[in-house]
Amino acid sequence: MHPLLDFIHLREKQLSARELLDITGKLLLAGVPASKLIINDRVDVALAACAAGVQLAWHSLPPAAARAAAPALRLGKSVHSVQEAAEAGRQGADFCLFGHVFPSVCKPGQQERGLAQLADAVCVCDIPLIAIGGITPANTGLVVRQGAAGIAVMSGICSAKDPLAAARAYRTAVIQAGYKGGEGA
Numbered sequence: 001m002h003p004l005l006d007f008i009h010l011r012e013k014q015l016s017a018r019e020l021l022d023i024t025g026k027l028l029l030a031g032v033p034a035s036k037l038i039i040n041d042r043v044d045v046a047l048a049a050c051a052a053g054v055q056l057a058w059h060s061l062p063p064a065a066a067r068a069a070a071p072a073l074r075l076g077k078s079v080h081s082v083q084e085a086a087e088a089g090r091q092g093a094d095f096c097l098f099g100h101v102f103p104s105v106c107k108p109g110q111q112e113r114g115l116a117q118l119a120d121a122v123c124v125c126d127i128p129l130i131a132i133g134g135i136t137p138a139n140t141g142l143v144v145r146q147g148a149a150g151i152a153v154m155s156g157i158c159s160a161k162d163p164l165a166a167a168r169a170y171r172t173a174v175i176q177a178g179y180k181g182g183e184g185a
């Protein structure tokens with residue numbers, strides 16, 4: 001039996017460390033396992049919350065510095081080009097998020113990378129590459145078939161009338177595309 005979600009990313013850029021820690025506490029109390037929690041940007045909060053990992057942006061600690069500070073955390077790197085995808089593993093990341101693949105309401109006015117760049121990024125990336133940006137249940141199969149190790153979704157689940165049903169629809173699409181489980185979704 002597949003779990004519905006492999007990881008939950010907490011991404012609230014405007015909040016303080018203390019506010020983020022309060023939210024992680026609520027998530028843990030609500031039954032989210034710490035082993036599924038990835039904190040955006042903040043190595044300190046990830047450590048304090050005993051989260052599984054941290055998602056590093058261009059402005060975050062570089063992966064090597066994050067690794068030195070927190071050897072046990074899983075390190076995700078956000079990448080936006082084929083070259084960055086090639087470098088993420090060498091920099092010490094455990095996985096990367098590549099995007100945005102399709103036009104995304106969360107990235108208004110920015111040019112999407114598209115499926116061809118996603119495929120190229122997968123080819124040069126030596127760590128699992130998770131696709132993000134504009135992913136819907138309908139286009140999930142296209143993404144997985146380019147070799148992405150998983151998908152990451154914001155509005156398709158968080159803005160859905162029924163987020164649980166939406167997450168199920170994504171999981172079904174991922175499995176139907178032949179994904180065997182493990183890294184993403």
Ligand SMILES: Cc1nc(C(=O)O)sc1CCOP(=O)(O)O
Nearest residue numbers: 099100104106133134153154155
């Ligand atoms: C948070 C984020 N990062 C991206 C990147 O390209 O790095 S795209 C993105 C937004 C994803 O939202 P949605 O699933 O609603 O398109």
